[in-house]
Amino acid sequence: MPSLRDENGDSETLEVTTLDQTTNAEVKLYYTVYKDLPVMTRHAVVTNTSDRAMELERVFSACFDFNTMDYDMVHLYGKWAKERTVTERPLCHGIQSIQSKRGSSSHNHNPFVALKAHGATEENGEVYGVNLIYSGNFSIEAEVDCLNATRLLAGINPTDFTWRLEPNESFTAPEAVMVYTDKGLGEMSRIFHRTYMKHLIKSPWRDVERPVLINSWEAAYFDFDDDKLVAFAHEAAKMGVDMLVMDDGWFGHRESDDSSLGDWYVNEKKLKGGLSSLIERVNAEGLKFGIWYEPEMISPDSDLYRAHPDWCLHVPNRENSPARLQYVLDMTRKNVRDNIFAQMYKVISENKIDYVKWDFNRNLTEVGSALLPPERQKEVMHRFVLGTYDLMDRFVKAFPNILFENCSGGGGRFDAGMLYYSPQIWCSDNSDAIDRLRIQYGTSFGYPVSAMGAHVSAVPNHQTGRITPLHTRGVVAMSGTFGYELDLLKLTEEEKDEVRSQIGEFRKYAPLIQNGRYYRLTDPFKSEVCAWEIVGNSQEEVLLNVVMEEIHGNMTVNYVQLRGLDESALYKEQATGRIYSGAALMHGGMPLPAEFGEYRAYQYHFVRE
Numbered sequence: 001m002p003s004l005r006d007e008n009g010d011s012e013t014l015e016v017t018t019l020d021q022t023t024n025a026e027v028k029l030y031y032t033v034y035k036d037l038p039v040m041t042r043h044a045v046v047t048n049t050s051d052r053a054m055e056l057e058r059v060f061s062a063c064f065d066f067n068t069m070d071y072d073m074v075h076l077y078g079k080w081a082k083e084r085t086v087t088e089r090p091l092c093h094g095i096q097s098i099q100s101k102r103g104s105s106s107h108n109h110n111p112f113v114a115l116k117a118h119g120a121t122e123e124n125g126e127v128y129g130v131n132l133i134y135s136g137n138f139s140i141e142a143e144v145d146c147l148n149a150t151r152l153l154a155g156i157n158p159t160d161f162t163w164r165l166e167p168n169e170s171f172t173a174p175e176a177v178m179v180y181t182d183k184g185l186g187e188m189s190r191i192f193h194r195t196y197m198k199h200l201i202k203s204p205w206r207d208v209e210r211p212v213l214i215n216s217w218e219a220a221y222f223d224f225d226d227d228k229l230v231a232f233a234h235e236a237a238k239m240g241v242d243m244l245v246m247d248d249g250w251f252g253h254r255e256s257d258d259s260s261l262g263d264w265y266v267n268e269k270k271l272k273g274g275l276s277s278l279i280e281r282v283n284a285e286g287l288k289f290g291i292w293y294e295p296e297m298i299s300p301d302s303d304l305y306r307a308h309p310d311w312c313l314h315v316p317n318r319e320n321s322p323a324r325l326q327y328v329l330d331m332t333r334k335n336v337r338d339n340i341f342a343q344m345y346k347v348i349s350e351n352k353i354d355y356v357k358w359d360f361n362r363n364l365t366e367v368g369s370a371l372l373p374p375e376r377q378k379e380v381m382h383r384f385v386l387g388t389y390d391l392m393d394r395f396v397k398a399f400p401n402i403l404f405e406n407c408s409g410g411g412g413r414f415d416a417g418m419l420y421y422s423p424q425i426w427c428s429d430n431s432d433a434i435d436r437l438r439i440q441y442g443t444s445f446g447y448p449v450s451a452m453g454a455h456v457s458a459v460p461n462h463q464t465g466r467i468t469p470l471h472t473r474g475v476v477a478m479s480g481t482f483g484y485e486l487d488l489l490k491l492t493e494e495e496k497d498e499v500r501s502q503i504g505e506f507r508k509y510a511p512l513i514q515n516g517r518y519y520r521l522t523d524p525f526k527s528e529v530c531a532w533e534i535v536g537n538s539q540e541e542v543l544l545n546v547v548m549e550e551i552h553g554n555m556t557v558n559y560v561q562l563r564g565l566d567e568s569a570l571y572k573e574q575a576t577g578r579i580y581s582g583a584a585l586m587h588g589g590m591p592l593p594a595e596f597g598e599y600r601a602y603q604y605h606f607v608r609e
């Protein structure tokens with residue numbers, strides 16, 4: 001199971017062993033605390049020490065009791081193209097919970113909850129945050145009892161779950177990460193960010209600047225061939241892009257979303273000369289090469305399905321429900337995983353591939369496995385997640401230098417379990433810069449900026465039809481892994497120049513963005529001025545980002561108050577050379593120009609004198 005790791009002896013673990021003397025179920029609880037971070041993790045291991053089989057029906061990972069109900073429950077709900085929308089509600093008597101029953105952590109609710117004291121803000125007040133390192137069905141619930149006390153539970157969703165333990169067998173529940181601060185939601189998030197950067201993400205890419213990439217999806221969808229991709233690479237190279245990612249559509253006979261998942265061999269009708277020739281040509285343009293996979297899926301129209309119709313999840317005598325015209329592979333089966341591993345290993349090891357996008361584009365239905373006996377069918381949801389983790393583990397070990405990016409219909413599996421294997425996750429299929437303000441804001445509650453896949457895309461935006469300035473799209477995507485997802489050949493010369501200078505700007509800020517401290521300065525759900533900043537770890541510099549959502553010609557001067565600076569220091573704004581004191585920036589605020597124009601964006605870089 002993915003979990004936090006401690007490479008430098010920064011943590012201590014308390015192990016509590018309990019025994020139910022009636023059933024002989026032994027439960028070990030593991031509490032780990034970290035020296036330099038106000039974080040505690042907990043997970044449980046249940047062992048059957050009896051001489052008969054037993055069935056687990058509920059195994060939560062964390063359980064906390066509070067002697068009051070004076071909290072607001074903050075959580076992140078959503079749907080496709082609108083992931084991680086922040087919402088909050090005061091606790092009330094009874095059970096309030098968020099859950100996934102879809103087989104993955106899902107677009108609908110992120111496995112994250114914060115209980116914040118009434119009146120706590122972004123900057124002040126007590127907050128308890130909990131996040132599960134798990135990518136499957138989960139439940140996080142707060143129950144307020146008749147004495148006004150609150151119990152918070154987080155773990156695998158008991159719905160559709162049982163686990164049979166034979167004598168001496170054990171079951172390990174996922175790890176829950178808990179954060180406490182009395183400095184508000186902003187500090188809670190920064191603690192999660194530091195924890196995940198230091199103890200969760202294990203890719204060697206964690207501390208390395210990520211390549212600026214151009215992705216073929218919104219640039220061409222399924223309509224590409226080798227020449228078109230090389231033309232993208234040629235144009236991208238002139239602008240300073242590092243990598244071309246060939247998204248969906250390169251394998252089997254896939255020309256739309258109706259076929260070929262599971263047939264992971266190159267469509268040579270499309271890519272004439274095969275993959276190695278394409279990669280050579282892309283490399284010759286000076287770009288690295290990345291590729292897209294959806295390993296857990298199978299199309300009914302595929303050689304794999306024709307050969308092994310029982311390899312997808314299914315329930316006898318029931319028809320399978322296709323979603324996006326595809327079924328889900330039975331990841332609980334080792335032979336299925338071995339087949340997918342072998343197919344992908346062949347392509348990746350025989351070609352110069354620097355990056356893999358790992359997608360997952362539907363939820364689980366008809367959740368049954370052909371190999372398990374009836375009494376173990378309710379294990380399938382969890383076994384599926386374990387199977388996926390096993391496959392991912394094999395890949396990250398086989399190809400330690402490949403940059404993996406996770407994805408699930410956009411941000412449907414944006415969770416700490418996935419972050420353990422891949423240092424970045426595509427945030428959302430909604431690439432509209434204005435919607436992204438809110439999606440990235442919500443994502444930042446639990447996850448670092450370095451994890452957020454974000455690209456500049458075309459206008460009118462393909463998901464919303466909205467038109468935003470290229471500069472604004474750049475500012476928003478820079479608070480993420482940064483790249484492009486549009487047909488660069490269609491840009492005007494002026495726009496190409498702008499892209500070139502955008503990439504130059506991004507490279508200047510990349511180390512700060514990846515490693516700095518992230519502050520949400522306004523709430524884009526409430527304010528028309530969306531502002532956020534990233535402060536260097538020694539307060540030596542700060543990058544302030546602002547996007548104006550007002551659409552009326554507002555000629556008043558808006559001031560954005562910065563945070564986390566050294567009040568007594570002087571900071572020079574790099575574009576104008578103007579000097580501001582830290583105190584002035586924090587208490588007075590940075591005055592924004594009173595200008596017209598929709599969706600204007602501003603970016604200011606201040607360096608301490």
Ligand code: GLA
Nearest residue numbers: 217247248407408409410429
């Ligand atoms: C999902 C992803 C997209 C793209 C498509 C390809 O929707 O989120 O980025 O890769 O699949 O089918």
